Amino acid sequence: MVKRRAHRLLCIATAALAAIACACTVGAQPRAVDETSVHAAYAINFLRYARWPADAAAGPLVVAVVGPADTAATFRTLVRTAGPVDGRAVTVRAVPVNVAAPDRRDAARALRTRLQGAHLVYVAPSHEAWQPAVIEATAQQPTITVGTGADFVARGGMFGFQQDRGRVRFTADAARIATARIDMSARVLRLARPAGGG
Amino acid sequence: MRHSFQHRHAGVLLAALAWSTGAHALGFDEPRALLELSLEQLGDVEVTAASRRATRLTETAASVHVIHGDDLRRLGIRSLPEALRLAPNLHVARINAAGYAVSARGLKTSLSNKLLVMVDGRPVYTPLFAGVLWDMQTVPIEDVERIEVVSGPGAAAWGANAVNGVINVVLRPAAQTDGGFAGGWASEDGHGVSAAQTVAAGERGAVRLYGKHDRWSRSESAAGAPVADGWSQRQAGFRGQWRSGGDDLRVQGEAFEGESSDRPFGAVRAHGHHLLARWTRATGDAGQWTLQGYVDVVDRLDPLIIDDRMTISALEFAREASFGDHRLAWGLGYRHARDESRAGLLARLIPAERTLEWAHAYLQDQIAVSARMTVELGLRLDSNRYTGVEALPTARFAWRGENHTLVWGALSRAVRSPARFDRDVHFPANEPYLIRGGPDFRAETSDVAEFGYRAQPLDWLSVSITGFHHWHDGLRAGIGAPQGGVFISNGVEGRTYGVEGWATARVPGEWEVALGVLELRHRLERMPGFSGANSIRDQGNDPEHQVLLRASRRLGERQQVSLFARHVGALPDPFVPSYAQLDARWSVNAGNGFAFGVGARNLLDERHAELDPVSGLPQSVFGRSLYVDARLEW
Numbered sequence: 001m002v003k004r005r006a007h008r009l010l011c012i013a014t015a016a017l018a019a020i021a022c023a024c025t026v027g028a029q030p031r032a033v034d035e036t037s038v039h040a041a042y043a044i045n046f047l048r049y050a051r052w053p054a055d056a057a058a059g060p061l062v063v064a065v066v067g068p069a070d071t072a073a074t075f076r077t078l079v080r081t082a083g084p085v086d087g088r089a090v091t092v093r094a095v096p097v098n099v100a101a102p103d104r105r106d107a108a109r110a111l112r113t114r115l116q117g118a119h120l121v122y123v124a125p126s127h128e129a130w131q132p133a134v135i136e137a138t139a140q141q142p143t144i145t146v147g148t149g150a151d152f153v154a155r156g157g158m159f160g161f162q163q164d165r166g167r168v169r170f171t172a173d174a175a176r177i178a179t180a181r182i183d184m185s186a187r188v189l190r191l192a193r194p195a196g197g198g
Numbered sequence: 199m200r201h202s203f204q205h206r207h208a209g210v211l212l213a214a215l216a217w218s219t220g221a222h223a224l225g226f227d228e229p230r231a232l233l234e235l236s237l238e239q240l241g242d243v244e245v246t247a248a249s250r251r252a253t254r255l256t257e258t259a260a261s262v263h264v265i266h267g268d269d270l271r272r273l274g275i276r277s278l279p280e281a282l283r284l285a286p287n288l289h290v291a292r293i294n295a296a297g298y299a300v301s302a303r304g305l306k307t308s309l310s311n312k313l314l315v316m317v318d319g320r321p322v323y324t325p326l327f328a329g330v331l332w333d334m335q336t337v338p339i340e341d342v343e344r345i346e347v348v349s350g351p352g353a354a355a356w357g358a359n360a361v362n363g364v365i366n367v368v369l370r371p372a373a374q375t376d377g378g379f380a381g382g383w384a385s386e387d388g389h390g391v392s393a394a395q396t397v398a399a400g401e402r403g404a405v406r407l408y409g410k411h412d413r414w415s416r417s418e419s420a421a422g423a424p425v426a427d428g429w430s431q432r433q434a435g436f437r438g439q440w441r442s443g444g445d446d447l448r449v450q451g452e453a454f455e456g457e458s459s460d461r462p463f464g465a466v467r468a469h470g471h472h473l474l475a476r477w478t479r480a481t482g483d484a485g486q487w488t489l490q491g492y493v494d495v496v497d498r499l500d501p502l503i504i505d506d507r508m509t510i511s512a513l514e515f516a517r518e519a520s521f522g523d524h525r526l527a528w529g530l531g532y533r534h535a536r537d538e539s540r541a542g543l544l545a546r547l548i549p550a551e552r553t554l555e556w557a558h559a560y561l562q563d564q565i566a567v568s569a570r571m572t573v574e575l576g577l578r579l580d581s582n583r584y585t586g587v588e589a590l591p592t593a594r595f596a597w598r599g600e601n602h603t604l605v606w607g608a609l610s611r612a613v614r615s616p617a618r619f620d621r622d623v624h625f626p627a628n629e630p631y632l633i634r635g636g637p638d639f640r641a642e643t644s645d646v647a648e649f650g651y652r653a654q655p656l657d658w659l660s661v662s663i664t665g666f667h668h669w670h671d672g673l674r675a676g677i678g679a680p681q682g683g684v685f686i687s688n689g690v691e692g693r694t695y696g697v698e699g700w701a702t703a704r705v706p707g708e709w710e711v712a713l714g715v716l717e718l719r720h721r722l723e724r725m726p727g728f729s730g731a732n733s734i735r736d737q738g739n740d741p742e743h744q745v746l747l748r749a750s751r752r753l754g755e756r757q758q759v760s761l762f763a764r765h766v767g768a769l770p771d772p773f774v775p776s777y778a779q780l781d782a783r784w785s786v787n788a789g790n791g792f793a794f795g796v797g798a799r800n801l802l803d804e805r806h807a808e809l810d811p812v813s814g815l816p817q818s819v820f821g822r823s824l825y826v827d828a829r830l831e832w
Contacts, residue, residue: 038243041232045240081229163374164268167241191237 036071036124038168039146039161040078043122046144046159047085049185056119056142060089064115066134067124069094075122093118097130107133115143123147123157131155142181159192169193239602239654259574259596259606260352261650261664261698263287263714265345267370272750272760274783274797274827276383276390276412278335278367281342283764286700286714286746287349287664288363291766291808294427294818295387295414296333299809302349302363303668304694304718305738308812312614312642314352314360317367318437318450320474320492321359325535325554326506327619328359331498333429334456334468338392338408340379340829341437343370349698350666351646353612354576354592355527357558361612361644362668371448372396372406372439377832379791385799385825388414403440403447409433416459417818420807425818428459444480449473461815463502463543470496485519485526502814504547505540525564527576532557537618541627544814548624548635556615557581560590570598584616585640602654610648613641620674620686634679636686643671663699670694675724675733690733692722700746714746739809741767741776756787769809777806791831798824 047061063079065072072094079090095114107130115121115137123134125148135156138145145157152160153171158180160171172192177184235243265284275281279298283290291299293308301310311328314321317337323330345367352364378395390412399405413430435452455469474492481487494510514531535554539547562576574594581587592610599605616639625633650664675689696718704710719742722734744767750760760783768776783797805821 037229037232038240041235041240042237044233045237049237078229078233082233167243169241188237191241 035161035163035168036074037078039122039148040075042159042161042168042170043075043120043146044078044082044085044090046146046184046188047090047120049188050119050144051183052119053142053181056117060091061085061119062091062093062117064093064095064118064121065124066095066097066111066121066130067127069096071122071124071126072096095121097127105136108136111137115141118143120144120146123152125149128152131157140180144177144180144182144184238658242654242660259572259594259604259608259650261287261349261648261662261666263347263349263662263700265347267339267342267344269748269750270339270342272758272783272785273748273762273781274383274785274795274825275339277339278337279332281339281345282347282365284746284748284762285345285347286712286716286744287698288347288365289716289740289744289766292818292820293809293811294425294815295417296429296431297427297811298332300330300332300365301738301740302347303666303696304720304740305362305670305673306740306809307736307738308809309619310738311617312359312361312644313363313365314356315365315367318369318474319366319476319490320472320494323359324496324508325510325617326508326537328614328617331468333458334431334454334470334496334498336410336412336431336433336454337367337369338394338410340381340392341369341375341394341406341408343368343374349664350608350648351592351610351612351644353580353590353610354560354562354578357560357578357580357590358556358582358588358613358615358641361614361642369437370406372404372437373441375404375406379829379831381827381829383825383827386415386823387417388412399438400440402442403438405436405438407434407436409435417820419816420805420819423816425816426459426461427815427818429456431456444486446478448476448478461502466498466500466502468496468498470494481519485517487515487517490514490516500542502543504542504545506547507538508535509537510535523566525566526562527564528559528561530557530559539618544626546624546627547618547622549622552618552622554583554618556583572596580613580615582615584621588613588615588641599653602652604650604652606648606650606652608646608648610646612644612646614644615641623686630682632683633676634681634683634685636677636688639674639686640672640688642673642688645669645671659701659703661699661701663697665695665697667695668693670722672725673722673737675728675736676730677728684730687728689725689728689730690722690737691725692720694718694720709751710749712746712748714744716744718742718744735771739769739771739774741769743767756789758785758787759783760785766808772810774807774809777804777808778802779804779806792829793831794826794828796824796826798822 063075065075072092076092079092111133121134121138121143123131128149131147131152132155135145146159147157148161150162153173158173158177161168170192172189174189263285265281269284270281279290279300282288282300288300288302289306293299299306299308299310302313305312309327309329315323315330322335348364352360356364375396380393382391392410394406394408396404396406411432414428416424416428419425431454433452433454437450440447451473453471458466472492472494476490478486478488491513497507499505512533516529518527533556538551558578558580560578564572564574566572576592578590579587580590590611592608594608596604596606620639621635623635624631646668648664648666652662654660671691672688673690674686676684677687677689679685698716700714702712718740722737724733745765747763750758752758762781765778766776780801781799782801783795785795787793800820800822803822805819807817807819810817
């Protein structure tokens with residue numbers, strides 16, 4: 001029967017093509033696309049909904065990315081696509097550091113100059129060890145701190161991303177944002193989940 | 199009755215659902231699409247586990263409903279069929295303590311056979327009868343990330359058996375889990391305990407170890423007599439994940455054993471194990487490839503019906519890539535099964551042992567015709583030992599409007615290829631046989647037209663409505679055999695049509711209300727030469743209406759109340775009256791990782807049956823039951 005013969009042929013063809021497919025694709029280059037893009041989109045929205053004190057209200061908005069180069073590249077792509085925010089150009093400043101962080105005080109000292117003038121700092125998940133140093137280095141500055149993990153806000157960060165049900169959610173510390181003299185729209189804060197809430 | 203479009207479109211390439219998740223990419227310009235979303239809508243962006251590519255459900259040209267793991271835990275769900283009840287595009291009927299029938303788009307029997315059900319990409323339907331033995335399908339509910347329920351044919355992507363729907367249970371990848379938990383539930387109808395722990399496996403990997411034990415007590419008949427349908431099952435397994443750059447390797451395995459309470463002809467016993475490996479690599483062309491292989495062994499001893507040992511091994515390759523305005527997906531696969539059976543009192547397979555094999559190849563192309571319009575074309579060739587190669591085409595379109603409106607339509611062909619119970623079954627186990635497997639039984643075919651509308655008119659409100667019409671041909675029926683009794687053959691044709699819709703209103707972190715409605719009609723008739731009185735009745739027993747309502751409200755930061763109500767219309771033949779069910783649960787997060795809940799199922803205490811069993815047991819009815827559950831996380 002023709003259909004049965006076709007079945008045998010398809011079995012053989014499948015095996016042969018699978019072998020070829022594997023051979024052809026093993027050399028393909030990895031491309032790091034993950035929820036970083038979603039984090040970056042949120043970060044740009046945080047910029048859109050923030051008002052800055054007078055000493056930070058002029059010139060380009062600076063987004064510092066503490067993490068790997070490809071994370072900074074993802075931020076750059078989104079920032080470039082988004083264009084100016086509130087009439088101000090946005091620039092991304094990569095802050096490449098080792099994954100392992102030195103002692104918090106040393107690390108904060110090392111970061112302080114590199115984060116100078118940043119309006120928003122994003123700490124990549126791979127660099128969670130730097131979170132305390134980033135928070136210390138930006139203390140009292142009008143700088144939005146954004147990180148990942150359940151503890152980021154508890155440690156003193158402003159916005160913490162977490163994955164929930166395959167979606168990216170965030171918690172926020174409104175009091176800390178206000179202390180940094182940043183006027184964040186209620187629309188953003190209303191969407192934040194309560195930190196540590198069950 | 200065959201319809202002209204099924205011939206005209208047989209050669210049309212079809213489009214389908216994205217490989218591995220059933221959800222689609224944001225679009226060809228991912229950054230721009232992300233930036234066009236409001237803050238609220240960003241919260242709806244899904245980051246798929248398999249591809250790590252951001253996807254949005256609202257872009258999928260199919261009737262897809264996603265049940266989130268949190269919803270299951272909020273409602274104190276204990277089993278996979280209970281979880282599937284939350285999907286408004288499914289009908290789930292409890293048959294007895296642990297037995298269920300699950301169907302999409304109708305044709306539901308206790309041996310429903312037109313759904314493709316997968317747990318983490320591994321099909322769990324048995325090639326014995328092309329259906330799912332739900333009592334054995336236990337998944338760690340605490341680790342369910344989401345369940346994607348696609349009603350309507352997914353054949354172009356998933357192959358034969360995905361006639362009326364595809365269910366994909368996605369467990370949380372090991373690397374996204376942390377620490378562990380121990381928990382349990384106790385109720386009038388059973389109890390269960392489960393625990394899991396994640397351990398590091400090298401610098402880039404993690405392994406989640408888990409174990410689970412559930413015992414479902416005997417149910418009762420309407421007269422109050424105990425039914426011998428108790429079921430207990432133990433299982434243990436692991437899920438490992440290693441990531442490096444664009445590579446993602448998963449290795450997972452599980453072993454289980456279960457047994458029923460004593461029955462007149464002896465208890466049903468089942469045991470089995472599986473091992474699966476999947477390697478995914480993101481590629482430079484905005485795509486990925488996936489190579490997956492698994493071995494699955496299930497031994498089920500049923501002295502009344504049949505003893506069967508099924509050993510399945512499979513190897514699949516899938517590739518996705520974007521080229522300009524085209525997003526291509528193609529794949530190949532081969533599956534081999536060795537089935538060894540022993541006659542029970544009621545049935546025998548001839549030959550007792552058989553080797554089965556399947557192969558497939560598919561190609562889908564999603565074409566961005568304009569900024570708002572995409573067209574998807576695809577074709578899958580699926581081959582099986584019994585009927586050779588089947589062609590499964592589809593053509594879909596999706597038009598995106600303002601406010602995330604999506605208008606979509608699809609024409610598809612799907613088949614349910616023959617299983618052992620179509621070709622080789624003999625009833626009773628010894629001559630003279632009343633029913634014989636049909637040597638000429640061919641695939642059951644469905645041609646399907648669907649039209650859908652999905653929108654998010656407000657940031658907190660989303661709606662979906664789908665109209666569908668299935669033309670069935672060659673459904674299973676009996677025809678007189680020269681030796682006496684009947685042969686199984688393709689003797690019924692007809693139509694199934696209806697509407698399914700749902701709406702979800704959500705204020706993140708506060709409350710959520712979801713409403714689902716399903717309206718379904720059948721017009722089935724015997725094909726010329728078929729006269730069996732039961733031919734139509736045997737196709738399925740479906741309610742014409744179903745309404746689901748789910749609500750949950752956060753009370754302060756630690757407490758939550760959840761309600762789930764459903765109304766199911768009467769089943770026509772055999773007649774089962776309509777019923778309403780209300781479940782409620784109150785839960786408290788006590789801090790330090792400890793949470794507990796109390797709840798009730800069937801709060802209205804309307805004792806009701808949901809479907810007639812075919813297992814030789816009396817019909818069970820279900821009334822009110824109270825339960826408690828607790829969980830400690832660390």
